Amino acid sequence: MKTCLVVDDSKMIRRVAGRILKELSFETEEAGNGQEALDHCRSQMPDAILLDWNMPVMDGLNFLKTLRKEPRGKKPVVVFCTAERDISKITEALEAGADEYVMKPFDSDIIESKFFMAGLL
Amino acid sequence: MSAVLSLKPSYYEALKRLTLELAGINLGQNHEFLIETRLSALARKEGYDSLLPMIEELFSSGQTRLAVHVVSALLERDTQFNHERESLDDILRTALPSLHRLFKGTTLRILSYGCSSGQEPYSIAMALEKNMDLFPGLKYQIVGVDYPSVALDRARSGRYTHFDVQRGLPIKDLITYFDRSAEDWVVKESLREKIEFKDFHLLSNLESLGEFHLVVFRNRLAQYSAPAQIRVLRELASVVRELGYLVLGRSEGVAKLNFGLDKIDGLAHVLCKREVVVEAPVDPTIKIPNGRTTFDGAKRRIKRARSELSEMRPTKENTQVDSKFASASAPKPPPPAPKSNAAPKPNPAQIPQPDPQHVRPNETAHTAGYVSAPIAPPRSPDALERPKVDLQAEPKPGAEKVATSVPARVTAPKTEPPRAPSQRRADKKAEEAAEIEALEFELETLFNFEDMSQRRQDRIKS
Numbered sequence: 001m002k003t004c005l006v007v008d009d010s011k012m013i014r015r016v017a018g019r020i021l022k023e024l025s026f027e028t029e030e031a032g033n034g035q036e037a038l039d040h041c042r043s044q045m046p047d048a049i050l051l052d053w054n055m056p057v058m059d060g061l062n063f064l065k066t067l068r069k070e071p072r073g074k075k076p077v078v079v080f081c082t083a084e085r086d087i088s089k090i091t092e093a094l095e096a097g098a099d100e101y102v103m104k105p106f107d108s109d110i111i112e113s114k115f116f117m118a119g120l121l
Numbered sequence: 122m123s124a125v126l127s128l129k130p131s132y133y134e135a136l137k138r139l140t141l142e143l144a145g146i147n148l149g150q151n152h153e154f155l156i157e158t159r160l161s162a163l164a165r166k167e168g169y170d171s172l173l174p175m176i177e178e179l180f181s182s183g184q185t186r187l188a189v190h191v192v193s194a195l196l197e198r199d200t201q202f203n204h205e206r207e208s209l210d211d212i213l214r215t216a217l218p219s220l221h222r223l224f225k226g227t228t229l230r231i232l233s234y235g236c237s238s239g240q241e242p243y244s245i246a247m248a249l250e251k252n253m254d255l256f257p258g259l260k261y262q263i264v265g266v267d268y269p270s271v272a273l274d275r276a277r278s279g280r281y282t283h284f285d286v287q288r289g290l291p292i293k294d295l296i297t298y299f300d301r302s303a304e305d306w307v308v309k310e311s312l313r314e315k316i317e318f319k320d321f322h323l324l325s326n327l328e329s330l331g332e333f334h335l336v337v338f339r340n341r342l343a344q345y346s347a348p349a350q351i352r353v354l355r356e357l358a359s360v361v362r363e364l365g366y367l368v369l370g371r372s373e374g375v376a377k378l379n380f381g382l383d384k385i386d387g388l389a390h391v392l393c394k395r396e397v398v399v400e401a402p403v404d405p406t407i408k409i410p411n412g413r414t415t416f417d418g419a420k421r422r423i424k425r426a427r428s429e430l431s432e433m434r435p436t437k438e439n440t441q442v443d444s445k446f447a448s449a450s451a452p453k454p455p456p457p458a459p460k461s462n463a464a465p466k467p468n469p470a471q472i473p474q475p476d477p478q479h480v481r482p483n484e485t486a487h488t489a490g491y492v493s494a495p496i497a498p499p500r501s502p503d504a505l506e507r508p509k510v511d512l513q514a515e516p517k518p519g520a521e522k523v524a525t526s527v528p529a530r531v532t533a534p535k536t537e538p539p540r541a542p543s544q545r546r547a548d549k550k551a552e553e554a555a556e557i558e559a560l561e562f563e564l565e566t567l568f569n570f571e572d573m574s575q576r577r578q579d580r581i582k583s
Contacts, residue, residue, distance in 0.1 A: 085283065087296050094292065101292040103283050110287045113201075117291050 002120065005029045007037040007060065008052040008081070013104075017050055017081070020108045024115060034058025038066060045073045048120050050102075050111075053082035053093070061096055068097040077118050081106065127157065132176050136160075136195070143192045144268070145324050145349025156195060163194045189322075193268040198237045198341075202289040203244045208339055208371050208390060212245070213252055215385050216366040219393075220334050221256045223364055228260040232330065234338040234357060235323060236265030239276025240285075242316045243308055245337065247298055250312070262315060264330060269320035277318045279308030324352060332362040339390075340370035354380055361394045368392075430557060 004026040006017045018028040029046060031037035033055040040046075049067075053060040064078055080093045081102040090101050100118040102110060115121050136156055137148045148156075157172065164175040167190070179187050203209060220229055233242040242265040249261055267273050275281075286295050286306045299306040319330070336357050342350055358380035361367050367382055369375075374389035375382060382392035 085301065087301060090292060090296055094296075103287060106287070107284070110284065113288050117289075 001025060001027045002047040003027045003029065004048040004050060005031060005037060005040060005046040006050045007031045007034065007055070007063070009033060009055040013052070017111070020111045021050070023108065024112060024121065034060060034063030037063055041067060041076070046076050048077045048079065048115070050079050050081050053080060053084050061093065064093070064096045064098060077120055079114055079118055127172055128176060135180060136191070139188060140192050140195055141346060143188065144196060145346050145352065146196060146344045147346055148195065159194045159197065160191060163190060189269065193270040196268060197270055197272045200237045200240045202240045202286070204240065204289060205339060205371055208368060209244060209248050211388060211391050212335070212337070212368055213248060215388065215391050216335055216368065217256060219364070220366070221259055224334060225258070228262050229335065230331065230333045231261055231263045232333040232336045232360065233263060233265040234336060235341045236267050236276060236318065238272040239265055239279065239318065241265070241337065241339070243279070243312065246312050246315055247294055250298070262317070265316060265318045266321035266330070268323065273318055273320065279313045280305050324349060327356045327360045330360060333360055334362060334365045336361050336365070336367045338367065338369055340373065342369060342373045351378065354378070358382055358394065363394055363396050365394050366391060367394070426560065427557060430560065
């Protein structure tokens with residue numbers, strides 16, 4: 001079973017996303033901000049990360065840039081999941097190393113479609 | 122559920138029949154809630170207080186326009202970008218390379234049949250744009266057709282919600298081919314101008330749309346009733362141009378009816394239209410280089426006739442009988458002229474010279490007897506008088522024998538000096554040779570004409 005780390009400062013979002021991912025046969029872990037997610041990844045790298053942009057301590061974009069600079073280990077598939085809809089923001093996320101991008105609000109079809117396009121299903 | 126439904130069960134059945142008759146599509150069972158939801162929205166749009174008055178008016182007045190709108194609303198599909206991505210890949214892998222090679226320089230016409238809200242034609246356009254490096258110089262025009270509906274209006278506008286653009290559309294394609302407009306996303310003008318959307322009754326004749334290099338009709342076949350499936354496939358096949366393609370859904374095929382289409386690379390859903398080979402009209406004067414000449418048959422028959430003739434060479438007995446018959450019979454037509462120079466040349470003093478005006482090249486000897494005279498042209502009245510036989514003159518030795526060996530009409534005149542037996546034998550052989558040759562020529566002409574005539578008849582039949 002593949003593992004997915006859900007990184008969002010909203011507990012509700014983490015819970016909804018976790019439920020959808022479980023239906024897609026993922027084992028899920030949770031993190032409330034970028035720093036927590038980075039610590040988790042350094043101890044155990046997941047197969048996929050569903051990542052919010054705006055979070056306290058460390059935002060999603062900085063987390064992603066730091067993660068992609070990590071020297072060792074496997075490279076997880078990162079799917080941004082954010083309310084940011086500007087094309088400039090989306091481009092910035094892709095340049096930082098995001099594989100896909102989900103715009104909130106989302107439903108199970110969107111998560112499934114994006115994970116499929118990212119090669120996770 | 123019946124508590125929230127406003128229509129009587131008989132109306133649902135009537136609506137299902139209407140959809141089947143107008144569109145050939147069977148709505149199936151347990152679609153009451155779908156009918157209620159979709160038609161309620163239409164009723165509000167059409168200005169009715171509720172759904173019931175609209176349905177009552179539909180079935181009492183029989184308005185065609187309202188019927189089409191009702192059926193269109195019932196048939197609206199929820200589609201998404203890059204639906205069944207594999208069959209799009211099949212198009213790029215099989216159909217496009219062939220079309221690009223065969224129709225280089227021409228604008229490829231692509232039909233998206235039953236395009237609904239337009240995701241399919243836009244997906245095809247994006248797939249082509251992304252692969253332009255594989256198909257340099259590719260020009261294309263996509264036509265999307267479906268029943269007139271709100272969905273088709275949305276397709277024309279190219280405007281989609283953020284839910285629509287996140288189903289099946291990779292984020293890189295979104296930012297490449299769409300512009301953000303408030304909360305929605307709009308297809309860029311550069312892509313929209315390559316796609317034309319048309320209102321079209323999907324069971325009507327498609328001739329007015331013209332011919333297409335590629336027709337895409339995916340995952341809708343099963344909705345149609347069996348007769349409507351055949352009708353739709355036949356219509357679609359008729360608008361695919363030669364060596365063009367019809368692409369169905371991956372789980373679909375044309376089964377036993379091929380409509381002039383062949384499967385490609387073992388894929389049941391990618392079908393190529395056969396090339397119609399029209400044979401050019403054959404010029405009957407041109408010989409077909411088939412390894413044998415038109416004279417072969419005639420030559421065989423001539424050989425056979427020659428062998429038969431040689432078996433019938435004159436003996437002393439039958440010569441005498443025949444010459445008696447010849448001398449007793451009525452005047453015969455003039456003997457035909459020999460074809461070859463090998464024929465013995467009669468003495469000009471004895472046989473009148475032919476008038477060249479009256480000699481036809483194919484004029485041949487009469488072949489009723491086994492020995493006929495060398496062919497001679499018709500004689501002029503003067504000439505006919507000249508070779509007179511002096512009956513009073515005393516016959517000379519050998520003259521009688523000569524007279525019996527040839528027909529009376531060419532009997533040598535009495536004044537001819539007697540010939541030696543060896544000379545007579547030589548003359549006789551020369552006569553036979555000339556006769557065989559004349560016969561050969563006659564047969565050859567005759568059979569050659571028969572061959573040509575037979576060939577012409579065969580050609581007409583085929």
